[in-house]
Amino acid sequence: MSDSEKDFPVIIWFRQDMRLVDHPALLEASKLRRPLILLYILPERETDWFLGGATCWWLHRSLQVLSDHLKAEFNQKLILRQGDALTVLKDVIQQTEASAVFWNRIYEPHEQATDEQIITELSDEAVVCELFPASLLVDPTDIYTQSDNPYQVFTPFWIACLKKLEFAKPLPKPKKLTVPKKFPQSLALKDLKLNPTIDWAGGLEEMWSPGTEGALKNLDKFLTELVEDYQEERNLPSHYGTSRLSPHLHFGEITPRQVYWETQDVIAKFRDQNKSDAVKNADIYLSEIGWREFSYYVLYHFPHTVSEPLQEKFQDFSWKSSKKWLKAWQKGQTGYPIVDAGMRELWLTGWMHNRVRMIVASFLTKDLQIHWREGADWFMDTLVDADLASNTFGWQWASGCGADAAPYFRVFNPTTQSEKFDKQGDYLRKWCPELADLPNKWIHKPAEAPEQVLQQAGVELGKDYPKPIVNHAEQRDLALEKWEKIK
Ligand SMILES: Cc1cc2nc3c(=O)[nH]c(=O)nc-3n(C[C@H](O)[C@H](O)[C@H](O)COP(=O)(O)OP(=O)(O)OC[C@H]3O[C@@H](n4cnc5c(N)ncnc54)[C@H](O)[C@@H]3O)c2cc1C
The missing domain is CATH 3.40.50.620 (HUPs)
Structure with a gap:
C-alpha cells in the first residue's frame, strides 16, 4: 500500500x-x-x-x-x-x-x-x-473423493473433513476500526421496513434474542446443560434438547469455528472426568454441524439443486397440485396432530424441531405428494433459520431425491412417529390445545378415537379439529406406485 x-x-x-x-x-x-x-x-x-x-x-x-x-x-x-x-x-x-x-x-x-x-x-x-x-469449517473446494469427485454421502465426507483438516481457530475482534472523515448516506433501520405487518412477532420475541449475545447464551446453555444427553434429547420435540443456534449461524452472529472449538473444550473436560458417554454425545453434536457443512458442500457443487432434484429420476415424478391440501398443511389443519403441531410451532415461533421438520416434509411430499419445492418455499418464508443450503438439502433429503437421502419408499407414519417421539403428547397439547383433554392413547390419532372419548374431551371432529384430509395408508400406497414408475 x-x-x-x-x-x-x-x-x-x-x-x-x-x-x-x-x-x-x-x-x-x-x-x-x-x-x-x-x-x-x-x-x-x-x-x-x-x-x-x-x-x-x-x-x-x-x-x-x-x-x-x-x-x-x-x-x-x-x-x-x-x-x-x-x-x-x-x-x-x-x-x-x-x-x-x-x-x-x-x-x-x-x-x-x-x-x-x-x-x-x-x-x-x-x-x-x-x-x-x-462461514464454514471446510471450504467446499478442499475435499473430494479419491476419484476426485464431490462427495454425495455424508459419513465419508465428514470423516474426510475431520481427517484432512485442522479447523482454524476463531479470529479475534479487531482492536481499532478507523472512523472515516465523512460517512456516506445511510437509511434508517426502520426505512428498510423489515418488521412484519402481520400479528406474528409475539411468539418470536418470546423465544429468540437475535445478535451475538443471544448466540453465545444459547451455546453456553447447550454446552453446560444439554450436550451430555444430546443423542436422545434431540429427538424429543417437547424438550429443550438442542442448541437452537441455527438462526444465529445463518446470520453469522456466531461461526461454526467458534461452536466447534467451544465444544472441543467441553469434550476435553469430559475426557478428564472419564465421561465417555458425554464425549460421544458432544461428537454427535459436532456431526450435526458437519451436516450443515455438507449442505453447503452439496449446494456449491450442485447449484441446480436449488430448484432441481439431485437425483435426476425425480424429474419425472408426478407431483400433485392441490392448493387446498397445501393450505391445510401450511396452516396446521391436516387432521394429523403431529403435522399440525409442527406447522403451528413454525408459524408462531419461526422454528420447528428437526424431528418434526422431517415428519411434516415426509407428509407433504409422500402423503400429499406435493412437490418438495412448495414446502421448501414455505419454510424459507416462515423459518427464522431459513437457509438456502440447509433448507434445500433438508427438503431433498426428506423427499428422497437428494444427497444421502432417506429413500422415497421409506414413508414416515405420522401417527407412529408421534407415539414414539412425543409419548405423553406434551408437544401436541402445547401446539394443538383443542386436543389437550384427549387421553395419551388417542391424542396422536383423534380420528380413530371412540365417539365417547371425543365427547368427554370436548372435541368435535370437523368442527374443533379437522378430520384427516387424507388416509395415510392409502396415500402411502399411491406414493409407492408413483415411485415404482420412476425408480
Ligand atoms: C425439511 C427440512 C428443512 C430444514 N431447513 C433448515 C433451514 O432452513 N435452516 C437450517 O439451519 N436448518 C434446516 N434444517 C436442519 C435442522 O432441522 C435445523 O438445523 C435444526 O433443527 C436447528 O435447530 P438447532 O440449532 O437446535 O439444531 P442442533 O441440533 O442444535 O444442531 C446444531 C446445528 O447443526 C446444524 N444442523 C443440525 N441438523 C442439521 C441438518 N439436518 N442439516 C443441516 N444442518 C443441520 C444447524 O446449523 C444447527 O444449528 C432443515 C431440516 C429439514 C428436515
Whole structure:
C-alpha cells in the first residue's frame, strides 16, 4: 500500500456475518489502518432472492445489535442501503473515494454470481476486491473423493473433513476500526421496513434474542446443560434438547469455528472426568454441524439443486397440485396432530424441531405428494433459520431425491412417529390445545378415537379439529406406485 492510498477508505460489506469476532474481512481491513466504511445492503423487494418474512424479522434485530456494538465499541456507524449490490457499492465508492471492498464469501449460487460480477466491474475501475472464507469449517473446494469427485454421502465426507483438516481457530475482534472523515448516506433501520405487518412477532420475541449475545447464551446453555444427553434429547420435540443456534449461524452472529472449538473444550473436560458417554454425545453434536457443512458442500457443487432434484429420476415424478391440501398443511389443519403441531410451532415461533421438520416434509411430499419445492418455499418464508443450503438439502433429503437421502419408499407414519417421539403428547397439547383433554392413547390419532372419548374431551371432529384430509395408508400406497414408475 502506498502512502497516497492511506487516506482512501476501505468498504467492509456485511452480509450473513453480523459479528465482530472471527470476521476475517473486518480484521484484515482493520490492520491496514485506513478509514473503514461499514456497509449493509438489503436487496430490492421485487427480486427473486428477497428474504422471507421471519428472516426479515430477525434481520431487523440483528442489524440493530450489530449497529449498537459498532457504535459503543468503535464509535463506528453501520451504513444501511437497499438496492442492487453493485449499484450501491459503486455509489458508496463514488461518495467516499473508497479504493477497496472487503467481504466474506457466501456459498449460495446467486451470491457467487453477484460476487463475480462485482469483482469484474470494480476491478475495471481499479477498486481492489478481497473475499474471505468465514462461514464454514471446510471450504467446499478442499475435499473430494479419491476419484476426485464431490462427495454425495455424508459419513465419508465428514470423516474426510475431520481427517484432512485442522479447523482454524476463531479470529479475534479487531482492536481499532478507523472512523472515516465523512460517512456516506445511510437509511434508517426502520426505512428498510423489515418488521412484519402481520400479528406474528409475539411468539418470536418470546423465544429468540437475535445478535451475538443471544448466540453465545444459547451455546453456553447447550454446552453446560444439554450436550451430555444430546443423542436422545434431540429427538424429543417437547424438550429443550438442542442448541437452537441455527438462526444465529445463518446470520453469522456466531461461526461454526467458534461452536466447534467451544465444544472441543467441553469434550476435553469430559475426557478428564472419564465421561465417555458425554464425549460421544458432544461428537454427535459436532456431526450435526458437519451436516450443515455438507449442505453447503452439496449446494456449491450442485447449484441446480436449488430448484432441481439431485437425483435426476425425480424429474419425472408426478407431483400433485392441490392448493387446498397445501393450505391445510401450511396452516396446521391436516387432521394429523403431529403435522399440525409442527406447522403451528413454525408459524408462531419461526422454528420447528428437526424431528418434526422431517415428519411434516415426509407428509407433504409422500402423503400429499406435493412437490418438495412448495414446502421448501414455505419454510424459507416462515423459518427464522431459513437457509438456502440447509433448507434445500433438508427438503431433498426428506423427499428422497437428494444427497444421502432417506429413500422415497421409506414413508414416515405420522401417527407412529408421534407415539414414539412425543409419548405423553406434551408437544401436541402445547401446539394443538383443542386436543389437550384427549387421553395419551388417542391424542396422536383423534380420528380413530371412540365417539365417547371425543365427547368427554370436548372435541368435535370437523368442527374443533379437522378430520384427516387424507388416509395415510392409502396415500402411502399411491406414493409407492408413483415411485415404482420412476425408480
Ligand atoms: C425439511 C427440512 C428443512 C430444514 N431447513 C433448515 C433451514 O432452513 N435452516 C437450517 O439451519 N436448518 C434446516 N434444517 C436442519 C435442522 O432441522 C435445523 O438445523 C435444526 O433443527 C436447528 O435447530 P438447532 O440449532 O437446535 O439444531 P442442533 O441440533 O442444535 O444442531 C446444531 C446445528 O447443526 C446444524 N444442523 C443440525 N441438523 C442439521 C441438518 N439436518 N442439516 C443441516 N444442518 C443441520 C444447524 O446449523 C444447527 O444449528 C432443515 C431440516 C429439514 C428436515
